[in-house]
Amino acid sequence: MKAIVCARYGPPEDLQYQDIPEPLPRGREVLVRVHATAVNDYDWSWVRGKPAIYRLLFGLFKPRHPIPGMELAGTVMGLGSKATRFQVGDAVYGDISAHGFGSFAEQVAIHEDALVHKPADLSFVDAAATPHAALLAYQALVTLGKLQRGQRILINGAGGGVGSFAVQIAKTYDAEVTGVDSAAKAESMRAQGFDHVIDYAQVDFARTHERYDLILDCKTKRAPRDSARALAPDGQYITIGGDLPRLLQLLFARMFGERQLHILALKSNVGLEHIHALYAAGTLKAVVDGPYPLAQAAKQIRRFGEGSHVGKVVLGVVPEA
Numbered sequence: 001m002k003a004i005v006c007a008r009y010g011p012p013e014d015l016q017y018q019d020i021p022e023p024l025p026r027g028r029e030v031l032v033r034v035h036a037t038a039v040n041d042y043d044w045s046w047v048r049g050k051p052a053i054y055r056l057l058f059g060l061f062k063p064r065h066p067i068p069g070m071e072l073a074g075t076v077m078g079l080g081s082k083a084t085r086f087q088v089g090d091a092v093y094g095d096i097s098a099h100g101f102g103s104f105a106e107q108v109a110i111h112e113d114a115l116v117h118k119p120a121d122l123s124f125v126d127a128a129a130t131p132h133a134a135l136l137a138y139q140a141l142v143t144l145g146k147l148q149r150g151q152r153i154l155i156n157g158a159g160g161g162v163g164s165f166a167v168q169i170a171k172t173y174d175a176e177v178t179g180v181d182s183a184a185k186a187e188s189m190r191a192q193g194f195d196h197v198i199d200y201a202q203v204d205f206a207r208t209h210e211r212y213d214l215i216l217d218c219k220t221k222r223a224p225r226d227s228a229r230a231l232a233p234d235g236q237y238i239t240i241g242g243d244l245p246r247l248l249q250l251l252f253a254r255m256f257g258e259r260q261l262h263i264l265a266l267k268s269n270v271g272l273e274h275i276h277a278l279y280a281a282g283t284l285k286a287v288v289d290g291p292y293p294l295a296q297a298a299k300q301i302r303r304f305g306e307g308s309h310v311g312k313v314v315l316g317v318v319p320e321a
């Protein structure tokens, strides 16, 4: 089968698109034929081994697992001897990162708990775009942020995958939503439903007179306390990721009592039933950049890392039968 192989850390252009043996499902693993997969921040960090701290996770000198990729949508084609949750032919999808990686391949053997049944009305492409970004948005805004009807929300780093889901989820609460990203994404962000768009190169949102009930930061690039200046009284600031020193600053600030600052630790695939309900009601639509052929993974990982994508970058792998 074809797969994207990362033999050593380096630029995405070093990735190899090559033939490798098909995996065998063991124990509670299921073998999935991958129809679509998506590019994530992990992939950009993984293939380059940067920031270096990530090597503790991915492998000190070279990637422990040679195939990147952590989101997939596909069809079950085989079962390990102890797998019970799925049958051959089931359409499945999921964020597999809690159990392994390797979705940039035509097939993957993965623990059955990494997957859920794909609703029939959700395409494989949209499903691959969904579990990571939609749940980061949902768990940040609704589970942790306790979003209330009519609140004023600001999303920083809003032009990527998480922002595209977050604005739609916030709109189901009639929120007034401001998105911050580069000017190049403003038009697409307005089309996605943002009421206000701020170009971070021109305006510092924390130095305007606007105040927000909830700030969702998808790209924490500066001290969270600075961003929190734009909070209304009782407002909450929630980051999902960004520069490590900035995230550590937040943890210290919390230790010293700044309880309005939060970091979300994603629970993979938890709450997908809420996302299914939004899709079924027609209030959620995946914003897909692609799908591109798997062979283009290196190019698309570079586009993602350089921020020239909009929404979720999806790779089409094996066409559905």
Ligand SMILES: NC(=O)c1ccc[n+]([C@@H]2O[C@H](COP(=O)([O-])OP(=O)(O)OC[C@H]3O[C@@H](n4cnc5c(N)ncnc54)[C@H](OP(=O)(O)O)[C@@H]3O)[C@@H](O)[C@H]2O)c1
Pocket (backbone or CB within 6 Å): 040, 041, 133, 136, 156, 157, 158, 159, 160, 161, 162, 163, 180, 181, 182, 200, 218, 219, 220, 221, 239, 240, 241, 242, 264, 265, 266, 267, 304, 306, 307, 308, 311
């Ligand atoms: N909490 C968890 O458990 C967990 C798990 C996995 C991932 N994550 C995090 O989740 C985030 C992924 O979000 P995503 O998929 O939406 O990422 P994304 O698609 O890369 O979107 C991030 C956006 O931020 C913009 N941006 C860059 N610098 C900015 C700045 N200084 N101010 C405002 N915007 C800026 C980027 O555009 P330009 O580059 O064009 O500026 C891009 O559009 C990452 O931070 C990742 O680390 C969290």
